[in-house]
Amino acid sequence: MALISFTNKGIFCKQGGFYIDPWQPVDLAVTTHGHADHFKAGNKAYLCHELTKPVLLQRLGIDLPVQTLPYNKEITINGVKLSLFPAGHVIGSSQVRLEYKGEICVISGDYKIEYDGISTAFEPVKCHTFVSESTFGLPIYNWQPQKEIFGKIRKWVTDNHLQSKTSVLIAYSLGKAQRLIKNLAGDTPIYVHQSIANLNDGFIKAGVELPPTIRITSDIKKEELQKGIVIVPPALADGKWMKSLMSASTGICSGWMQVRAGRRWKSADAGFALSDHADWSGLLSAIKATEAEKVFITHGFVSTFSKYLNEIGITAWEVNTQYGNEEEEEILKGA
Amino acid sequence: MKRFTELIQQLETSNKTNDKIAALVSYFSTADEKDKPYVIAMFTGKRPRRPVTTALIREWAIELSAIPAWLFAECYHNVGDLSETIALVLPPANHTADRKLNEWITDLALLNGQEDSVKKEFILRAWDSMDTQERFIFNKLISGNFRIGISNKTLVNAIARQSNTDSNKIMHSIMGKWTPDQITYQELIDGAHVNTDNSWPYPFCLAYALDTEPANLGETTAWQAEWKWDGIRGQIVKRNGELFIWSRGEELVTEQFPELHFLRDELPDGTVIDGEILAVKDGNIQAFSILQQRLNRKTINKSQLKEAPVGFFCYDIMEVQGIDIRNETLSERRKKLVELMSLLTTRDIVVLSPAINFENWEQLIEIRKESRANNSEGVMLKKLNSLYHSGRKRGDWWKWKINPYTVDTVMIYAQKGSGRRANHFTDYTFAVRDGEKLITIAKAYSGLTDLEIKEVDSFVRRNGVEKFGPVRTVKPELVFEIAFEGIAESKRHKAGLALRFPRIARWRKDKNATEINTLEDLRQLLASTL
Numbered sequence: 001m002a003l004i005s006f007t008n009k010g011i012f013c014k015q016g017g018f019y020i021d022p023w024q025p026v027d028l029a030v031t032t033h034g035h036a037d038h039f040k041a042g043n044k045a046y047l048c049h050e051l052t053k054p055v056l057l058q059r060l061g062i063d064l065p066v067q068t069l070p071y072n073k074e075i076t077i078n079g080v081k082l083s084l085f086p087a088g089h090v091i092g093s094s095q096v097r098l099e100y101k102g103e104i105c106v107i108s109g110d111y112k113i114e115y116d117g118i119s120t121a122f123e124p125v126k127c128h129t130f131v132s133e134s135t136f137g138l139p140i141y142n143w144q145p146q147k148e149i150f151g152k153i154r155k156w157v158t159d160n161h162l163q164s165k166t167s168v169l170i171a172y173s174l175g176k177a178q179r180l181i182k183n184l185a186g187d188t189p190i191y192v193h194q195s196i197a198n199l200n201d202g203f204i205k206a207g208v209e210l211p212p213t214i215r216i217t218s219d220i221k222k223e224e225l226q227k228g229i230v231i232v233p234p235a236l237a238d239g240k241w242m243k244s245l246m247s248a249s250t251g252i253c254s255g256w257m258q259v260r261a262g263r264r265w266k267s268a269d270a271g272f273a274l275s276d277h278a279d280w281s282g283l284l285s286a287i288k289a290t291e292a293e294k295v296f297i298t299h300g301f302v303s304t305f306s307k308y309l310n311e312i313g314i315t316a317w318e319v320n321t322q323y324g325n326e327e328e329e330e331i332l333k334g335a
Numbered sequence: 336m337k338r339f340t341e342l343i344q345q346l347e348t349s350n351k352t353n354d355k356i357a358a359l360v361s362y363f364s365t366a367d368e369k370d371k372p373y374v375i376a377m378f379t380g381k382r383p384r385r386p387v388t389t390a391l392i393r394e395w396a397i398e399l400s401a402i403p404a405w406l407f408a409e410c411y412h413n414v415g416d417l418s419e420t421i422a423l424v425l426p427p428a429n430h431t432a433d434r435k436l437n438e439w440i441t442d443l444a445l446l447n448g449q450e451d452s453v454k455k456e457f458i459l460r461a462w463d464s465m466d467t468q469e470r471f472i473f474n475k476l477i478s479g480n481f482r483i484g485i486s487n488k489t490l491v492n493a494i495a496r497q498s499n500t501d502s503n504k505i506m507h508s509i510m511g512k513w514t515p516d517q518i519t520y521q522e523l524i525d526g527a528h529v530n531t532d533n534s535w536p537y538p539f540c541l542a543y544a545l546d547t548e549p550a551n552l553g554e555t556t557a558w559q560a561e562w563k564w565d566g567i568r569g570q571i572v573k574r575n576g577e578l579f580i581w582s583r584g585e586e587l588v589t590e591q592f593p594e595l596h597f598l599r600d601e602l603p604d605g606t607v608i609d610g611e612i613l614a615v616k617d618g619n620i621q622a623f624s625i626l627q628q629r630l631n632r633k634t635i636n637k638s639q640l641k642e643a644p645v646g647f648f649c650y651d652i653m654e655v656q657g658i659d660i661r662n663e664t665l666s667e668r669r670k671k672l673v674e675l676m677s678l679l680t681t682r683d684i685v686v687l688s689p690a691i692n693f694e695n696w697e698q699l700i701e702i703r704k705e706s707r708a709n710n711s712e713g714v715m716l717k718k719l720n721s722l723y724h725s726g727r728k729r730g731d732w733w734k735w736k737i738n739p740y741t742v743d744t745v746m747i748y749a750q751k752g753s754g755r756r757a758n759h760f761t762d763y764t765f766a767v768r769d770g771e772k773l774i775t776i777a778k779a780y781s782g783l784t785d786l787e788i789k790e791v792d793s794f795v796r797r798n799g800v801e802k803f804g805p806v807r808t809v810k811p812e813l814v815f816e817i818a819f820e821g822i823a824e825s826k827r828h829k830a831g832l833a834l835r836f837p838r839i840a841r842w843r844k845d846k847n848a849t850e851i852n853t854l855e856d857l858r859q860l861l862a863s864t865l
Contacts, residue, residue: 259413304406311403
């Protein structure tokens with residue numbers, strides 16, 4: 001009998017009696033990371049990496065029965081061995097490794113291969129069954145090294161300063177924001193929206209080393225913001241506040257910015273294809289490294305990607321889940 | 336080519352015309368001298384012959400990227416642009432090259448007539464020396480099809496500002512005959528080539544749509560009213576014994592309309608007139624669908640000449656005896672036009688477009704209601720003291736079109752758009768009822784706000800029934816009112832008729848699919864227009 005099944009509540013491990021990233025309330029939700037499409041309120045108990053706990057608490061605002069684990073430490077639930085491995089997606093994001101009677105299954109949640117400077121680097125895990133996302137599962141999505149992208153972002157900030165424009169980066173508050181902060185930290189002060197500041201506080205309390213940032217409040221003069229770098233979540237991209245800034249220039253940081261149509265649709269002033277998801281070659285190399293006999297493809301270019309995997313000799317199935325497009329939806333809301 | 340790549344990026348990242356003009360001005364101030372005429376040629380649609388076919392380029396890109404053809408096709412559907420798709424799927428470059436735009440274009444032109452293997456070697460080498468952005472630009476250079484939303488007017492304004500020259504002069508100059516390899520930027524600005532060119536047309540004077548009650552325009556005596564004909568706006572130029580017919584789209588269409596060639600003998604040299612090419616039979620103006628049989632054909636046969644003869648209805652005159660009279664008032668120009676018409680010995684083919692006599696605005700409102708009866712689209716209002724402007728200028732000329740026809744339809748197919756809309760279902764196919772069946776009547780992709788597009792997009796994602804390649808069949812639920820300008824018989828369409836210029840007028844959320852129009856309704860409309 002298979003170790004996991006795909007049910008209308010989420011990915012279920014029957015032998016262990018728990019779900020991974022369920023979208024309907026269950027008794028025990030093993031949570032890969034805190035993005036809203038992988039983590040829902042209303043479960044009786046949660047199990048996640050120790051750095052995902054501050055996110056969950058932040059998001060719900062109440063204390064929850066959350067059990068935490070470090071990476072690479074095995075526990076046993078109803079005879080199923082469970083351990084977490086870094087997924088490299090955001091701080092604390094994990095792949096869930098399950099082992100039962102010699103059968104190994106890895107559910108990777110969301111992941112990326114390139115080390116982003118702040119999230120623990122992705123680690124391939126050998127298994128029989130691998131569950132993979134396919135958010136950017138088309139060969140048009142191959143990322144530039146982040147060093148080059150950050151070079152472009154810095155140049156854009158400098159150009160904006162020369163033209164007395166305020167540089168506003170639009171980035172998802174969990175993950176992308178911390179990655180920007182870590183990689184852009186330097187002489188230019190970084191101002192962050194409170195949703196980002198709150199998450200940062202949680203991370204710092206949990207022991208993450210983050211460069212200093214300034215929480216945006218109504219006391220901060222617009223002239224000061226103009227001299228710095230402003231980071232806000234997508235929901236604010238088109239709000240009143242944005243218009244109140246001194247000639248804001250907006251830059252969206254998202255994998256969707258790889259394609260011109262994506263950049264123009266969101267009508268930002270600049271688009272940077274900086275993603276927390278694996279690109280095409282990243283997905284392929286990760287899947288090959290697992291040496292899995294069976295691969296299940298969730299959210300993204302599901303049918304295209306699975307078809308391709310089967311053509312190159314990797315047995316893959318399409319799975320219908322409710323994950324995905326979280327980031328895109330968030331950006332759209334603000335567009 | 337890096338500077339040009341940068342220009343394209345700047346032009347693409349702003350929606351504001353002022354930003355675009357600023358980017359162009361900066362480009363023309365700093366770019367390589369030799370590159371500039373090439374850029375102007377490209378942006379005004381002066382295309383060199385395509386050296387390599389799309390099929391070959393595509394084939395080489397697929398081969399080089401080592402992905403199956405079906406996967407390449409999927410990528411193309413998502414990107415919505417072939418040049419960009421290729422740029423994105425190719426493996427990273429192994430070299431760098433910093434060649435000038437004009438060098439690339441010249442080398443590409445040299446590929447014409449070469450063996451495919453030579454072409455392939457050149458293209459692959461080029462790709463291997465470029466980053467994604469440059470490859471995208473390079474692929475566009477191969478296709479020659481560079482549409483990035485820069486109108487001729489925007490380009491002209493930028494060059495005019497950069498060179499501190501009158502924009503009319505620039506417009507003349509770039510609309511004339513020239514090739515980028517034989518002219519310098521400065522010569523283009525000076526218009527060095529246009530005096531020796533007999534064909535050059537004037538920029539058309541255009542009208543804004545009337546957005547107020549005509550009564551707000553003041554005294555009727557200050558205005559001339561004419562019918563707004565539904566044909567092809569044209570400009571006839573006769574200089575030094577040569578005759579040229581230009582269309583609105585700045586295309587030379589002289590050969591397409593032999594009926595008008597008698598003007599070569601009858602118009603005096605140094606004459607330019609503005610008017611409308613129309614299908615005219617026995618003195619009656621025909622529907623646009625009749626004229627359409629004559630358009631975009633390389634050769635015209637006898638039966639077409641007999642079935643759909645054309646005439647020219649003159650609106651205005653811009654040049655008399657070689658002198659530009661665009662700065663005279665409309666009433667003065669009109670007198671000269673009337674005089675010119677009286678010189679023609681061939682009658683009834685090229686005629687004065689009549690002015691409408693009216694005493695007061697109420698009377699004109701009544702007259703306008705009769706527009707359809709003489710196959711016109713409405714009424715034009717021109718100030719008698721107006722000059723012949725280049726392009727649009729508010730206040731002097733107004734078009735006052737009658738309302739379009741409309742039909743209520745239901746959406747049955749949706750497809751992702753291209754370009755800016757590549758990630759959303761924005762192209763829809765609409766149907767009317769034919770008994771128990773739904774029958775396709777129009778495809779349209781404009782007229783909705785971004786917000787509405789998102790709403791329809793999410794409906795399509797939730798209610799898709801089947802998938803045929805990029806097309807989704809959707810539950811026939813959403814009712815849209817489609818506006819259109821005309822209706823014609825069509826053997827090509829299942830419905831047996833085709834709508835002209837269909838677009839979404841509004842989303843009828845108040846209606847359901849049982850309340851849409853029938854094919855019979857449209858057939859009756861067709862019968863009434865013939």
